[in-house]
Amino acid sequence: MKIFHLSHTDLDGYSCQLLMKEYFNDGFYFNANYGLEVKLNLKKIVQDIQEYKDDEILFFITDLNLTFQEAKDLDKEINDLNENGFNIKLQLLDHHATGQKSADAFNWYYLDTKRCATKIVYDYLNTTYNAFLDEKNSWIKPLVDAINAIDIWVDKEVKNFEFGKVLLRMVSQVREINNVLFPDLNRDFRIYLLKESAKYINEENGNIKLDNEIHFLKKNFLMQDGCDDTIDNLSAKYLVSCLDKLKEKLTVTYKGHKGLLTYTLGSISIPANAFLVANDDYDFFIDVSKKGNASFRADGKVDVSLIAQALANGGGHPNASGCKFEDFKESIDYNDIKTYIQNKLDNLK
Numbered sequence: 142m143k144i145f146h147l148s149h150t151d152l153d154g155y156s157c158q159l160l161m162k163e164y165f166n167d168g169f170y171f172n173a174n175y176g177l178e179v180k181l182n183l184k185k186i187v188q189d190i191q192e193y194k195d196d197e198i199l200f201f202i203t204d205l206n207l208t209f210q211e212a213k214d215l216d217k218e219i220n221d222l223n224e225n226g227f228n229i230k231l232q233l234l235d236h237h238a239t240g241q242k243s244a245d246a247f248n249w250y251y252l253d254t255k256r257c258a259t260k261i262v263y264d265y266l267n268t269t270y271n272a273f274l275d276e277k278n279s280w281i282k283p284l285v286d287a288i289n290a291i292d293i294w295v296d297k298e299v300k301n302f303e304f305g306k307v308l309l310r311m312v313s314q315v316r317e318i319n320n321v322l323f324p325d326l327n328r329d330f331r332i333y334l335l336k337e338s339a340k341y342i343n344e345e346n347g348n349i350k351l352d353n354e355i356h357f358l359k360k361n362f363l364m365q366d367g368c369d370d371t372i373d374n375l376s377a378k379y380l381v382s383c384l385d386k387l388k389e390k391l392t393v394t395y396k397g398h399k400g401l402l403t404y405t406l407g408s409i410s411i412p413a414n415a416f417l418v419a420n421d422d423y424d425f426f427i428d429v430s431k432k433g434n435a436s437f438r439a440d441g442k443v444d445v446s447l448i449a450q451a452l453a454n455g456g457g458h459p460n461a462s463g464c465k466f467e468d469f470k471e472s473i474d475y476n477d478i479k480t481y482i483q484n485k486l487d488n489l490k
Contacts, residue, residue: 142194142196143168143190144167144198145190145200146168146169147183147201147203148203148204148258149173150172150320151204151313152309152403153257153292154203154204154258156259156335157259157262157297158160158172158203158258158261158332159332159336160263160272160285161297163272163277164266169189170328171185171474175205177473180211181472181473181474186200186220187215187219189221190227194227197230198228198229201232202234204234204235204257205237206240206243206449207240208243209468210243211243212247215231216231218263219231219357223356230249231249232249232251233249233250234258235252236252236255236258236293242254257289259289260285260286261287262394263285280342282340282343282402286299286301287308289402302349303348304342304347306336307348307351307352307355308335311334311355312334315327315359317330317372318330319380319407320405321405322383322403322404322406334355334358338358341354344403363375363379363441376411378415381419382417384401385419388420391403391475391477391479393427393486394483394486395443395448398424399422399424400424400426400427400480401416401427402428402479402483403429404475404478405429405430406428407430410461417440424439425437425439426438426439429466429478429482432469434465435452435453435466436461437464439460440460445457445462446459448489449462450465451490452464452489453467467483
């Protein structure tokens with residue numbers, strides 16, 4: 142069976158994927174916030190599914206409510222594929238009341254406002270597959286209960302509500318690995334933290350112990366060679382290693398100079414410098430935010446303040462500058478961003 146799983150970008154959404162990964166092991170995982178991200182991810186998944194006509198497919202959506210039009214369009218696309226020889230089971234499990242109209246119209250759209258999505262998925266996997274009836278349940282069930290307590294927010298006196306508060310912040314503050322350039326690594330990082338947190342859930346004052354340990358859990362994930370360092374340096378080293386594997390895809394050029402272009406990386410001073418030091422054939426580094434703010438870094442081989450000025454009336458220092466693109470359009474597809482920036486660079490005189 143091929144698993145395609147789209148889920149939300151918060152504690153509840155990533156926890157749904159933790160449960161799916163614990164039972165199915167393999168699969169294709171995606172995350173989206175509402176609006177454009179949902180539409181684009183649904184489109185991509187439907188396209189990707191078409192490579193597996195000979196397989197049984199489970200298309201799973203959790204912790205996201207679809208508009209009626211989104212649900213109607215998806216229902217038609219999946220039915221059309223199934224009528225043409227595909228074997229796709231579509232299942233949505235959610236708890237947002239705003240999905241009621243869609244839930245009333247489609248039998249694959251399950252809605253329960255009294256449980257968080259993680260709890261719904263947990264019960265679904267147990268009922269459908271007898272998923273967590275082994276030793277895993279000793280940590281999975283308490284974790285699910287804590288997530289349900291904080292997400293539903295109905296009883297602040299339940300045992301694990303305070304633990305859930307720590308989980309909520311922990312998952313929301315994973316910024317060391319970019320979720321646009323490295324969505325799988327970012328997701329694996331969050332799921333790693335969730336699994337490690339379960340070690341503290343049954344301890345006295347477990348919420349406080351976990352709160353104290355989050356920094357070290359992050360460092361353990363990011364540490365590649367067993368050598369401790371500051372979390373900033375560990376993050377930079379980890380990031381450079383990740384970027385090195387993708388650098389051909391991320392390369393842009395300007396008048397014979399090679400540069401690396403990232404999207405929504407943020408706070409690039411340390412990682413950009415580390416990348417340029419480790420890759421002496423690259424002369425500059427650009428990062429663009431979702432709102433079109435661009436940061437430039439260099440190491441003396443090209444004046445990025447002049448590039449920023451020529452591109453969008455920006456400026457700064459020869460090795461550190463910035464600008465804002467007023468005609469920039471947000472996208473979840475990195476290739477859109479690269480095409481946009483490379484065209485700008487090509488048009489510079």
